[in-house]
Amino acid sequence: MSMIKRIAIVAFASSVVGLMPQASNAEAAASLAVGPQYDTTHVYIAPSNVDRFVKSFLETFGGTSTKQAVVTVTPTPSLTSSQLLLTSVGSLSIFGFRTPVPYPFGFERTGYLVRDMDTAVQAARAAGAAVLVTMFPDAIGRDTIIQWPGGVNMQLYWHTKAPSYPALQTVPENRVYVPPERAMEFVRDFDRFAGGVVVSDDAQAPGAEIGRPGDTYRRIRIVSPFGNMTVLVTDGHLPYPYGHEMTGYAVSDLAATIVKAKAAGAALLSGPYAVDARLAAMLEFPGGYIAEVHSSAP
Structure with a gap:
């Protein structure tokens, strides 16, 4: 085999390895992730439109909503209605803020449920994420917001009492x-x-x-x-x-x-x-x- 061919094969293999996770990464993630039905899209809606949105989305895809509650979901003072939509095509967290939304809330796109928050935050930092909002308690667990390269924000969350949602028919x-x-x-x-x-x-x-x-x-x-x-x-x-x-x-x-x-x-x-x-x-x-x-x- 020529030297040029050897170099090309090594370069190709290196690029593939760079895209694929190591076994330890996959195993660690599997131990952190709970399941795709617990990964919610965060939807911020004006309070006057929340009920209309919920009705429209559920009539389109089917599913159920938890009872709406007015709570604080940020580490600084704020007030929002909050409810969870569970459908066969994905889960949504709905927020209808009654007060101005504290930064950087509203810019995160999803919430990923994890089994252990301390381990998850450590793993995210080690992988290259920045922690925009350090861990804080809410009424049912703990939350943090992280940012990936390219400006992709997401929430990690953990519940004191483990939730139980039905499996999805299709993963969004x-x-x-x-x-x-x-x-x-x-x-x-x-x-x-x-x-x-x-x-x-x-x-x-x-x-x-x-x-x-x-x-x-x-x-x-x-x-x-x-x-x-x-x-x-x-x-x-x-x-x-x-x-x-x-x-x-x-x-x-x-x-x-x-x-x-x-x-x-x-x-x-x-x-x-x-x-x-x-x-x-x-x-x-x-x-x-x-x-x-x-x-x-x-």
Whole structure:
């Protein structure tokens, strides 16, 4: 074998190893993660729209809501209504703040339930995350907010009494937009923490997925014990509403879901369109929550 071929093989192997988690990372993440049904999308809604949003979302996807309570969920004084939506396609934490929202709350996209907060925070820091809000107690456990390279904020939380939610029929995808300069740093660091596996990395993904038909962009899909993630690497030239959605929901019949959503007061912003063996659309629910919804293409 020539020296050039040896160098090429070593370089390729090194790049793959850089994307794939080590066994110890995967095992550690599996011991931290509780399950994707406990990873909630954080939805901030004006108090006057909370009930309309909850009704619309549940009529579209089915599921249940916990009883609404007015509580403090931040380490500094504030007041919000809080409730949890449990559906077969994903879980949502709904906040209707009655007071101004303390920074940086409202910028975190998801809450990941962990089995041990101290270990999880230590693991996140070791993987490259910054702790934006140090650990603080709430009425039912403890919370923290961390930030990954590329400006991706998320909450880690722990409950004093372990919750029990039904398993999901389909696992939603956390849709993360990052710039090219931070994409691989984000993927590397998040995978170290979450035990994630890059299942696809398409440098020529169809631009229709981000509202730019005829163009291409880079799309990376990750699966971890915490759930699914799609990393959308873009130049930021995004037509509305792309980039505003935080979660993509998988359904069995997209057309039927759109009919239900419209009947429940949601608006169809984009689609349906066929890309990457999917039919997909963008919906806006009462109160302004935007979601990507997709099904397998025929």
